[in-house]
Amino acid sequence: MINLEYPEGATPIDPDEASELLLTHITTREELDRWEQDNIIEALAWIEKTKPKDILNEAFIRKLHTQMFGNVWKWAGKFRQSDKNIGGRWWQIPTDLKDLCDDAKQWVDSRNEPSDEIAVRFHHRLVLIHPFPNGNGRLARLMADLLLENILDHPRFTWGSANLSSPSDTRQRYIAALRAADGNNYQPLLEFARS
Numbered sequence: 001m002i003n004l005e006y007p008e009g010a011t012p013i014d015p016d017e018a019s020e021l022l023l024t025h026i027t028t029r030e031e032l033d034r035w036e037q038d039n040i041i042e043a044l045a046w047i048e049k050t051k052p053k054d055i056l057n058e059a060f061i062r063k064l065h066t067q068m069f070g071n072v073w074k075w076a077g078k079f080r081q082s083d084k085n086i087g088g089r090w091w092q093i094p095t096d097l098k099d100l101c102d103d104a105k106q107w108v109d110s111r112n113e114p115s116d117e118i119a120v121r122f123h124h125r126l127v128l129i130h131p132f133p134n135g136n137g138r139l140a141r142l143m144a145d146l147l148l149e150n151i152l153d154h155p156r157f158t159w160g161s162a163n164l165s166s167p168s169d170t171r172q173r174y175i176a177a178l179r180a181a182d183g184n185n186y187q188p189l190l191e192f193a194r195s
């Protein structure tokens, strides 16, 4: 059984979820991070090849999560079935996601707000819904980048220019910026995403 330590703001994996690891030889956090990272590199290649534009819907979000984590986790692409310390009730995920996607389409069509503002709001709400047992931060950062590049025709974010998955000052800044956004102040997240 794998025993994991978590950086600040990470969602712990339930024991029943940990038992659904496909790669049973993984025993440490570092190994898991590496396997997940390799899987995500494959997902990025898939995005380069397919250049998806129809991304603001449940089917695409699940497909992207499968592409990012399907080599490592059995539950890749499947919504969580338990509540976490972040996120609403698990059974509301499909409706919450649909509302978010509908709102985002409207933000895109009306163009009342700058592209960065749209992408940051989308990122924060997606990660708050927390659709999956794990990988929500990475999925929601990539979704915001796809929204910018493939729909808003705008450069992707730099996200603090560091690996956000391990503990660091940059991660602390990211989590602090998300907490400010929880309180409806998006300025720190807007600045962080372009730093």
Ligand SMILES: Nc1ncnc2c1ncn2[C@@H]1O[C@H](COP(=O)(O)OP(=O)(O)OP(=O)(O)O)[C@@H](O)[C@H]1O
Pocket: 007, 009, 010, 011, 012, 086, 124, 127, 128, 132, 133, 134, 135, 136, 137, 138, 139, 164, 165, 175, 178, 179, 182
């Ligand atoms: N207070 C908060 N408000 C909104 N989102 C938060 C908050 N705290 C943490 N998060 C988000 O939850 C994510 C952790 O969820 P999860 O473990 O499912 O994603 P992850 O991709 O494995 O995360 P990461 O790679 O960042 O460790 C963080 O990356 C961050 O995006």
Ligand SMILES: [Mg+2]
Pocket: 010, 011, 134, 135, 136
């Ligand atoms: Mg995590």
